[in-house]
Amino acid sequence: MADNVMTNQLKKKLVLARLIEKGVTHSQQGTPIHECDYEELKYELVLSAYREIDIEKEANKWF
Structure with missing residues (x-):
């Protein structure tokens, strides 16, 4: 139990x-x-990663 708490x-x-x-x-x-x-921190980290994507770059365009 203590190991799990420390890991988290x-x-x-x-x-x-x-x-x-x-x-x-x-x-x-x-x-x-x-x-x-x-859990909230993980969510914020994902959002920050999305903000770094350059959608103007040809490789990152969907269409």
């Missing part, structure tokens, strides 16, 4: 660090990312 804390710290590197400070709902749980 490490995962949360990793995702939080990546969001901070990308300049994300608040979730889409306006909550500071330091107050978000792991």
